Amino acid sequence: MKNILIPTTLQHDTLFAVKTALKQANSNCNITIMYVCDVADAESASLFLRSARPSKTDLQAKILEACHSEANNYPHCTLELHNRYGISAPLLKNLLQHLNTDFIIVPASYRQERDSIHHYCLNLLANSKISMLHLTEAGEELEFNKALYLEHSSAQLDIPQLQELVGNSFNLRIVSHASLTGNYPEQLEQQLSDAITKNNIDLLIETRKAEKIRMKKRKEAYVNETLGLPVLSIFEEV
Structure with missing residues (x-):
């Protein structure tokens, strides 16, 4: 059983990363798409809860739906979305241990993200002992x-x-x-x-x-x- 983590902002190449994960697993696998958001600034707990909901565009929602549809073609594989509010070394370490992650696939679009939280998350992942596959923008089968x-x-x-x-x-x-x-x-x-x-x-x-x-x-x-x-x-x- 392979447990694969894909950090992403649900851009066009997220589906390519999922297809790569399904193909490389070649058997049973659990795929987790990690969607990291900044922690919202709020003056009260209720305002924080209202603003902390991760907003997704229609295009991102369609990409996520396409990822689930692709995973459904593999009956022995599962795909889940994990929303992550803020990130730190202890939080990420606990998440990797909880998911029993043994492989990480990084879409090209995620490395190109401008927000510092994604650069920080990528650096934290690089400090883990887990093998990482950095993809290119090409979408052909690998x-x-x-x-x-x-x-x-x-x-x-x-x-x-x-x-x-x-x-x-x-x-x-x-x-x-x-x-x-x-x-x-x-x-x-x-x-x-x-x-x-x-x-x-x-x-x-x-x-x-x-x-x-x-x-x-x-x-x-x-x-x-x-x-x-x-x-x-x-x-x-x-």
Whole structure:
């Protein structure tokens, strides 16, 4: 049984994330769509309760309905919406434990959200030890067969160890490897693109460690935004 969490603001690619979750689970799964809202400022408890109801546009409601319809095609999978008012490290940790989450799928639109609460939530999720799949904006069906490992200078896992970890969730092989120093080096973009084309690579893999969380927005681009491929992020124990 897989328990998958999808943080989202119910944008167009939420359905793509749900389809990816259903396909990758390949059996029984529980999918939770997490919709995070800011805590409303209110002078009284009654005013807070009235303003704390999460408002959704007609388009968001249609997207949510489409997600449920897609999940209904898989009788052994369930899909639920979890409304979250405010977010903190202890709250998120308890939620992940309560849901027994073992995989996180992040739609591209969620990384592009401008509100600081979503950047903060994404950073909290990155500090968890759960594997995360960062999707691109493309909406086609995904077949993960061959992967390129982007090794950062601080990484301690070797390729055989990483292959073993990845094999627990995906039936794929790491067929190429690139060593990166510091931030993503733009001068390697063409070389990496050539390696992706030559080896028919459809997934990037990187490792991450826990970092100090800041509320400010990120400035650097994710590697999959440059290379146009989904990224599987594996937490690396220190």
